Amino acid sequence: MTEVITDPTLPILHGPSDKEKKYDRQLRLWAASGQQALEDAHILLVNSGSGTVGVETLKNLVLPGIGKFTIADENMVDQADLGVNFFLDEDCLGKPRSECCVRLLQELNPDVKGDWFPKNKDEAIEQLFDGTIKFTMLLYTTPIARTRMELLQEYGQKHSVPVIAVHSAGFYSYFRISLPANFPIVDTHPDSTATTDLRLLTPWEELSNFAASLTGNMESLSAHEHGHIPYVALLLHYLAEWKQTHGSFPSTYKEKTAFRSTVAAGARTDTPEGEEENFDEAVAAILKTVSSPSISSSVREMFNYTPNEMESTSSFWIIADAIKQFYKKHNALPLPGSVPDMKAQSTVYVQLQNIYKAKARQDVAEVLGTVRSHPMGKNIDSAEIESFCKNAAFIKLIRGSEPSEASPANIKVLAEREFENDSHAPLTAIPLSLFPIYLSLSATTSLPTSNVSDIIDTIKNTLPDAASTPRIIEAAEEVARANGGELHNISALTGGMVAQEVIKIITRQYIPIDNTCIFDGITSRMQVLRI
Amino acid sequence: MSQPIMVSGTISAAMPIPAKRWTYLNNVLQNPGPFTNPDYDANEVADRMSNMKLLGAGGLGCEILKNLALSGFKDIHVIDMDTIDVSNLNRQFLFRHSDVGKSKAEVAAKFVEKRVKGVKITPYNCKIQDFDDAFYLQFQMVVCGLDSIEARRWINSTLVNLVDMENPESLKPLIDGGTEGFKGQSRVIFPTLTSCIECQLDMHAPRAAVPLCTLATIPRQPEHCIEWAHIIAWEQEKPFPKLDNDDPEHITWLYKKALGRAAEFNITGVTYSLTQGVVKNIIPAIASTNAIIAASCCNEAFKIATSTNPSLGPEDNYMMYSGNDSIYTYTFKHEKKPDCPVCGNLARDLEVDPTLTLDEFIQSLAVRPEAQLKKPSIRSEAKTLYMQSPESLRLKTAPNLEKKVGDLVVDGEEIGVSDPSLGSVDFKYKLKFSKLFTTATNAAAEKANGNGTTA
Numbered sequence: 004m005t006e007v008i009t010d011p012t013l014p015i016l017h018g019p020s021d022k023e024k025k026y027d028r029q030l031r032l033w034a035a036s037g038q039q040a041l042e043d044a045h046i047l048l049v050n051s052g053s054g055t056v057g058v059e060t061l062k063n064l065v066l067p068g069i070g071k072f073t074i075a076d077e078n079m080v081d082q083a084d085l086g087v088n089f090f091l092d093e094d095c096l097g098k099p100r101s102e103c104c105v106r107l108l109q110e111l112n113p114d115v116k117g118d119w120f121p122k123n124k125d126e127a128i129e130q131l132f133d134g135t136i137k138f139t140m141l142l143y144t145t146p147i148a149r150t151r152m153e154l155l156q157e158y159g160q161k162h163s164v165p166v167i168a169v170h171s172a173g174f175y176s177y178f179r180i181s182l183p184a185n186f187p188i189v190d191t192h193p194d195s196t197a198t199t200d201l202r203l204l205t206p207w208e209e210l211s212n213f214a215a216s217l218t219g220n221m222e223s224l225s226a227h228e229h230g231h232i233p234y235v236a237l238l239l240h241y242l243a244e245w246k247q248t249h250g251s252f253p254s255t256y257k258e259k260t261a262f263r264s265t266v267a268a269g270a271r272t273d274t275p276e277g278e279e280e281n282f283d284e285a286v287a288a289i290l291k292t293v294s295s296p297s298i299s300s301s302v303r304e305m306f307n308y309t310p311n312e313m314e315s316t317s318s319f320w321i322i323a324d325a326i327k328q329f330y331k332k333h334n335a336l337p338l339p340g341s342v343p344d345m346k347a348q349s350t351v352y353v354q355l356q357n358i359y360k361a362k363a364r365q366d367v368a369e370v371l372g373t374v375r376s377h378p379m380g381k382n383i384d385s386a387e388i389e390s391f392c393k394n395a396a397f398i399k400l401i402r403g404s405e406p407s408e409a410s411p412a413n414i415k416v417l418a419e420r421e422f423e424n425d426s427h428a429p430l431t432a433i434p435l436s437l438f439p440i441y442l443s444l445s446a447t448t449s450l451p452t453s454n455v456s457d458i459i460d461t462i463k464n465t466l467p468d469a470a471s472t473p474r475i476i477e478a479a480e481e482v483a484r485a486n487g488g489e490l491h492n493i494s495a496l497t498g499g500m501v502a503q504e505v506i507k508i509i510t511r512q513y514i515p516i517d518n519t520c521i522f523d524g525i526t527s528r529m530q531v532l533r534i
Numbered sequence: 535m536s537q538p539i540m541v542s543g544t545i546s547a548a549m550p551i552p553a554k555r556w557t558y559l560n561n562v563l564q565n566p567g568p569f570t571n572p573d574y575d576a577n578e579v580a581d582r583m584s585n586m587k588l589l590g591a592g593g594l595g596c597e598i599l600k601n602l603a604l605s606g607f608k609d610i611h612v613i614d615m616d617t618i619d620v621s622n623l624n625r626q627f628l629f630r631h632s633d634v635g636k637s638k639a640e641v642a643a644k645f646v647e648k649r650v651k652g653v654k655i656t657p658y659n660c661k662i663q664d665f666d667d668a669f670y671l672q673f674q675m676v677v678c679g680l681d682s683i684e685a686r687r688w689i690n691s692t693l694v695n696l697v698d699m700e701n702p703e704s705l706k707p708l709i710d711g712g713t714e715g716f717k718g719q720s721r722v723i724f725p726t727l728t729s730c731i732e733c734q735l736d737m738h739a740p741r742a743a744v745p746l747c748t749l750a751t752i753p754r755q756p757e758h759c760i761e762w763a764h765i766i767a768w769e770q771e772k773p774f775p776k777l778d779n780d781d782p783e784h785i786t787w788l789y790k791k792a793l794g795r796a797a798e799f800n801i802t803g804v805t806y807s808l809t810q811g812v813v814k815n816i817i818p819a820i821a822s823t824n825a826i827i828a829a830s831c832c833n834e835a836f837k838i839a840t841s842t843n844p845s846l847g848p849e850d851n852y853m854m855y856s857g858n859d860s861i862y863t864y865t866f867k868h869e870k871k872p873d874c875p876v877c878g879n880l881a882r883d884l885e886v887d888p889t890l891t892l893d894e895f896i897q898s899l900a901v902r903p904e905a906q907l908k909k910p911s912i913r914s915e916a917k918t919l920y921m922q923s924p925e926s927l928r929l930k931t932a933p934n935l936e937k938k939v940g941d942l943v944v945d946g947e948e949i950g951v952s953d954p955s956l957g958s959v960d961f962k963y964k965l966k967f968s969k970l971f972t973t974a975t976n977a978a979a980e981k982a983n984g985n986g987t988t989a
Contacts, residue, residue, distance in 0.1 A: 503857045
């Protein structure tokens with residue numbers, strides 16, 4: 004007789020699927036949820052000029068498996084294209100650039116759909132924006148006419164779609180992202196070293212009891228047991244002692260240093276190594292983990308923000324409000340519940356993990372209760388609430404951007420601030436502002452072949468002193484030198500950066516820029532500015 | 535400064551390629567900019583470019599070949615010992631599903647030669663270590679995005695040792711790039727003149743290994759269970775003659791073992807993907823980050839080759855890039871170290887416990903961030919202490935492994951530590967004993983003489 008036992012709790016022991024194999028190296032960064040978001044996306048590139056930076060961006064999105072992309076481009080392939088654009092070959096000469104680039108990009112990944120526009124001479128790119136196609140994101144490159152730019156930005160606002168403008172010429176580039184509305188991110192992927200939250204100054208009963216049970220009679224413990232008390236328990240033990248003798252927990256740097264010596268003195272030295280690893284870990288953890296709870300400026304910003312009518316019905320803001328109530332009540336965010344690895348017996352460590360997990364679940368339950376009592380909170384996925392609670396300390400809110408290029412008034416304020424900073428550069432050793440590069444490039448948005456005096460004249464419209472600022476003159480000279488042409492390396496690099504940002508926005512993971520990134524290929528520097 | 539001055543001279547193209555093809559490159563090649571050296575000579579640059587021979591290598595190879603070909607370089611050589619794996623297809627854009635199993639160097643070279651007319655690409659399907667100095671001497675520059683620190687150290691020490699002060703041609707700029715997830719770095723090295731990869735080694739500290747006793751007796755993390763299966767269970771049970779990290783059957787065996795171990799200790803989180811990640815030490819990699827770093831490297835190569843603008847190197851020489859939280863970059867000058875084991879000549883002080891055995895001392899070198907030597911050979915001023923090869927010398931010196939450091943060298947003595955697998959990496963350490971030490975012979979002599987004087 005054979006007996007077939009199937010245990011549904013056992014994981015299925017099969018290897019990865021073909022798709023998981025192909026995308027293995029990126030699934031480790033954004034997981035299946037991020038991949039799904041990419042595969043659901045449709046990106047439009049409105050291409051022009053020397054035409055490379057947008058195509059390089061798409062290459063970096065086709066490879067990881069974006070759902071669909073469309074290139075709108077009225078140009079026919081000419082000789083100069085072949086010297087800068089890798090996704091064209093000699094057979095393409097004289098043919099529509101949009102179609103040729105789509106064909107060669109699609110070769111990179113058979114899972115991705117590609118389309119182009121216009122299909123014939125009678126079609127105008129403007130037809131794409133009648134609202135029949137729902138794009139996830141719009142990308143346009145320069146040169147571009149003001150009317151077309153406004154049409155794209157309008158579409159973005161109307162359909163709540165992010166718009167990215169990219170400008171690459173010679174050794175310089177910049178790109179600017181207009182997010183149509185406030186953009187909250189839960190899954191920000193903070194560095195693992197930043198996420199430890201052990202609540203050592205506000206332990207709850209189960210944690211205190213457990214720690215006390217491990218440190219009750221430390222002197223009588225065997226060498227093995229003593230050397231395996233997890234550092235969380237050690238710190239709770241010495242903190243309680245410290246509070247008894249000092250009246251309060253160590254809070255200043257000086258007190259913490261003294262507390263460190265106290266903990267270190269507790270280690271036994273009659274071991275073969277002359278020290279104990281768990282005590283070393285405890286000492287090393289003091290400065291980071293023995294601190295009162297405080298919330299980051301971005302969480303504070305989220306709490307202080309009053310969502311508008313449309314936003315307030317979204318699950319994000321309903322959960323955010325529940326978290327805010329939780330914080331008001333407990334003066335702490337929900338516990339994330341993870342415990343870093345530390346020297347300990349396996350069973351003790353797992354018990355400790357479970358105590359933290361149980362508390363985290365309890366906090367989630369409380370937030371869930373608040374969410375459910377909200378008139379629109381009935382159908383919010385509990386997994387979303389759980390994830391919000393776990394990441395609460397690292398939630399990020401990026402404010403939406405004005406759709407069009409920055410107003411002259413803003414440019415003036417920014418220029419003053421940046422040049423003021425530059426005047427202190429010899430003292431502060433902070434690199435010089437790249438704002439002059441932005442000013443010079445954007446002065447050529449509609450006329451890429453502008454000469455130096457054209458560029459300076461355009462900048463003068465908003466900054467009358469431009470002609471007397473050497474940094475602006477140098478940037479204008481460098482831009483004029485390129486005569487509107489791209490250098491492949493600069494466009495490849497910029498296309499990489501834009502693709503990273505597109506991925507972050509589509510997957511809603513990691514943190515995108517706010518809102519403009521300027522690149523200087525001469526000094527190999529980047530600067531992010533909100534313009 | 536006024537308008538850029540027009541000067542003649544273009545990149546020479548093979549006959550059928552019209553000059554108009556290089557319109558955009560020529561914009562910057564023919565017009566010096568405000569930061570271009572005043573001595574710039576467009577004709578001379580065009581000549582130089584047409585005679586340049588560059589070498590590319592490593593995981594960023596696809597990007598590097600594309601970028602160099604479209605930067606106007608005509609003679610590019612590429613070394614890659616790897617064959618194409620399905621997990622490369624999410625970023626190494628010259629490879630298709632039908633290419634899986636073929637040589638990376640050959641497929642990539644063929645593709646770029648076909649796409650960009652007029653460029654010659656020579657592939658080598660082997661290791662960078664397979665070539666001698668004469669081979670490396672033929673190139674003007676080396677651009678690489680190698681995936682191991684060992685390979686980087688090898689090419690670095692090789693290029694540093696190639697430098698002959700009498701022959702300026704022997705100095706080959708090395709441009710190196712590397713990525714991990716949304717982060718990466720690019721750096722420019724002028725061998726012997728600027729900080730080299732070995733000077734910068736402590737920027738890439740090795741990850742702390744989990745102690746064996748944790749794996750064996752007190753696992754706490756899913757990774758501990760996987761390492762246990764990998765290091766301990768596999769050795770005990772030998773389910774297959776030799777572990778092949780790329781064989782799904784082998785990984786599945788380890789995965790099942792790790793799962794069982796995890797269940798025994800109530801540990802959660804062992805998955806197939808994590809098992810594979812731990813066993814193969816997988817680093818996440820995406821197309822966009824590779825594009826950023828490879829293009830940064832090639833932009834520097836272009837500037838060095840053409841002098842169209844100042845490059846990284848003499849001053850700032852290192853760019854760090856991080857895209858996790860907004861975009862953060864830091865471009866700075868990494869200083870050359872006078873006690874660098876490759877490009878310096880000073881010995882560095884090293885405090886050592888003289889009661890350690892030579893074997894324990896050697897093991898401690900593996901985890902020192904500035905050393906990271908896994909198979910070093912060691913000699914003192916007076917004699918060879920331990921040699922990894924040839925086998926006859928290894929056998930002859932092996933008995934020293936059990937001896938105490940204090941019995942082999944004296945306090946303050948200089949030792950040389952080298953690792954041939956890394957090229958000419960040669961550490962000079964001046965040993966400082968951390969405690970008083972009485973050598974075995976002296977102890978015996980003292981006993982015999984009945985006094986405390988030492989020789």
